[in-house]
Amino acid sequence: MNNIAILGSEKTYSDKACQAFELKTKRRYHHLYFKSITETMIAVNSVTLGVLPIENTLEGFVQQHLDLLIEYDLTIIAEIDLHIDFAFVSHKPLKDTLKVYVQYAAKNQCLAFLNQNPQLKTSICESNSDSYENYIDDPLSGAIIPKHLLKSLKCDYSIDDIADESLNQTRFFIVKSQKNDYLLSDNYQNYKVFIAILPDFDRPGLLLEILDMFAKNQINLLSIMSRPTKKQIGNYRFFIEMESSFSNLVLIKTILNELNKKFHIKLLGIYPNIENQ
Known part of the structure; x- marks a missing residue:
């Protein structure tokens, strides 16, 4: 049985997200608990997955957790949504x-x-x-x-019930460390694609040029986030999330290959949307 690294202790929301992942995939993992999200992601390796809280309906993306995807070279293999209170x-x-x-x-x-x-x-x-x-x-x-x-x-x-809104959800990524072989299956029709674009330098029209490639091919982008590269003021990397049918994945890969000729494209995950099948 492989392991899965979880922030906190038993019965916390990350633990519940892990249990939901196990239920949906019909697989069981040995749960490892850690006190910080950094320790949790460090534990991810060839035999250990990780649970990464990534977005909430009230505060949006957890900014520092986006950076962990790059810092620890993680690959997203699934996502889980939970009601939070x-x-x-x-x-x-x-x-x-x-x-x-x-x-x-x-x-x-x-x-x-x-x-x-x-x-x-x-x-x-x-x-x-x-x-x-x-x-x-x-x-x-x-x-x-x-x-x-x-x-x-x-x-x-x-x-009870002290959250700012009652309809409060958090999305969790299930991540692994090794490169994904992306053995995609038509057993799933709905997929998510998550990428990071790491420009070598800033210039006018940079983001427009990137987005135009997706718009021309009618690819639906779900979110765009920018994060500082921490190397120079004004220098940012972009995280882009999109949805795709199984049949459209070849087109998306072609677009990413074209973009990679001009920009450093890091593919963070192509995975079935098990929450919407």
Whole structure:
């Protein structure tokens, strides 16, 4: 049985995403848990997959997680969507609580609650389970945790449903380290393609030229994100996501080969959209 690296502990959202992936693919993995997303991605190797939270309906893409795809040379093989909701737990009533432990992505999904309670000094954590563990040891504190954990965790006070919106979802990538052989199958009709474009230098019309290739061939782009290359101010890489039918994948590969003559194109994944089959 191969492994899968997961941020946090059992029953957190990354763990639930892993379980959903196992259910949809009818495969089982040995779960390995890590305290930080960096440790999680470092653990990904030839026999270990990884679960990477990548996008949320409230805050969009998790910016630093996009960078991890490049930094650790990861390949996306699937994605999983989960409904997300959060609760606040504390040792004392909310008005007497002075600090809240919260994971960095969860914080941005609960801003209204935090703004309504300015007495709470936020302490940022690497994972939701880390938030809970810190709260347990701090008698004047509270924590923001996944709502479903209320059934199994000990807490004196709790407030349900503190996310900014009730229709809150997070998308998780399932990633691996080795290059994907892209053995595509017509058993799946809906595919996703995720690429990074790494320009050597900036120039007028650069992004337009790239997008025009897809527009002329009527390829539907789902998202475009830019991230600094961290080498020079004003120098950015672009992440582009698109959808495709199985029959259209040959055309997309042809477009990418043409673009690769002018730009450095990194193919981060061609994978069946198992959420929409």
